[in-house]
Amino acid sequence: MLSFGIMTLNKRSEQSYFMELARRANEYNINCFRFVPSDINPITERITGDFYNPASDGWEPAEFTAPEILYDRCFYGNDSHSKQCMSIVNWLKARSDIQFLGYGLPNKLELYEILSCTNISPYLLKTAPYTDADRFLDCLLPDHPLILKPASGSQGHGIYYIEKTGKNILVKTDKKNAQVSRSFESAEKAAGWLNNLTAKRQYLFQPYVNLSNKEEQPFDIRILLQKDMNGTWKELGRGIRAGRNGGIVSNLSTGGSNISFEDWIIEYPSSLRSFLCDELYDIIDTLPAALERKLPPLFEIGIDIGVENNGSIWILDINSKPGRKTILNSQPEKKEELYTAPLHYAKFLAANKELERSTNHEKTISN
Missing domain, CATH: 3.30.470.20 (ATP-grasp fold, B domain)
Structure with missing residues (x-):
């Protein structure tokens, strides 16, 4: 049977999707596995993860070699575990005995x-890399708001609407349960906030379009x-x-x-x-x-x-x-x-x- 592996950084994510997919795998003569990239033993290259058992209709702990086909559903952050898994996935992508369902997009x-x-x-939309606060604020003109967003990932998180109104600079962002806004009385104060926000992550900016x-x-x-x-x-x-x-x-x-x-x-x-x-x-x-x-x-x-x-x-x-x-x-x-x-x-x-x-x-x- 064809071996098919689902990779995720967190086994609690997308549980219903993975279960529905695994339930159908047996009909296609496919054995379905689930694992976190960091669960690969660097010496033996064997994986400690889960195997979907059609008889019990559930995931069961198992140790196995890397499946022939990998479905990458890893969503990376800036944490050390994400960085570790990114390196492991790059190594897997370079292996000639493994195929990925899809190889992903750059940032x-x-x-x-x-x-x-x-x-x-x-x-x-015209897109530019965020390089520093001064350049960004120079691009921020009255009545021409900008959107600042992470260059990688997001899922709607970490996206900021930034508008210049007189000497003030207004910042808004959507959280899960509410919108949060903040007004800076000067470019210097806004620059301090921008420097803190962008210190550990790459950002880009675009013109705001009313959609x-x-x-x-x-x-x-x-x-x-x-x-x-x-x-x-x-x-x-x-x-x-x-x-x-x-x-x-x-x-x-x-x-x-x-x-x-x-x-x-x-x-x-x-x-x-x-x-x-x-x-x-x-x-x-x-x-x-x-x-x-x-x-x-x-x-x-x-x-x-x-x-x-x-x-x-x-x-x-x-x-x-x-x-x-x-x-x-x-x-x-x-x-x-x-x-x-x-x-x-x-x-x-x-x-x-x-x-x-x-x-x-x-x-x-x-x-």
Whole structure:
């Protein structure tokens, strides 16, 4: 049987998704394992993790060699355990006897540099690396707020709206249960706060674009793409994520909610509906190929797209480890496809070992 391993930094994360996937694995002649990268013995290279037992319908402790196909669902932070696991995953990516379902994306700054040279560039917000407080504050002009966000990861966390109003500088960020704001009376005080915030993590900044609906909720379109059993990109679903009133981000982890794409788009005039659907189709048709021309193979991507009131479309984020809540909430009939897609593609990879292999994966670890 094909051995399939799910990697996570925390076995408590995505438990229901991993369980649903594992329950279906046996039908595909696949043995399913789960483990944390740091649980690999550096001397024997054997792994202490869990094996899914179809007879008991549960995960059981087991020791095993590295599975043939790995599904990386590790979300890294700045802690020592994340850094340790990042190094181990890079080592696994370099091994010729292992295939990853997808090799991930570089950080948002590198991704911007790659895509700004493609025909996707008109959909990208101008993005610059945060280097120091003085340069950032020089770019902050009255009536032109900026968004400051981490260059790697995020899931809606650590994103700041920063606005200059007279001599004051206003900062807002969305937490899980509320929005937090703070006003600095001078550039010097704002610079001190910025230096403290950015000391241990790389940031980028972009112009703020108002992407709110009639209820003043920030919203975006989440589109999930995955490769099918033939290795062909396919849209699995799309839905709308709406944040709290007056919020900055629409992520579910910061208090957002879902509606179906159909319920959202029907509110637009027919001519604008047609335009938006055509633009989304162009992005879906173009983006995966643009990424894979420059990067190692992928399995899935979540595309977050913002729409201004005038119909302007912006790609806000591209994630190689997307969540599934938006699709499950707005299109529950997609459940079976979502849970079996990794298994279908794992079988495809096993049958076409050299087709999806690539080397030099180190730069794809951040997401």
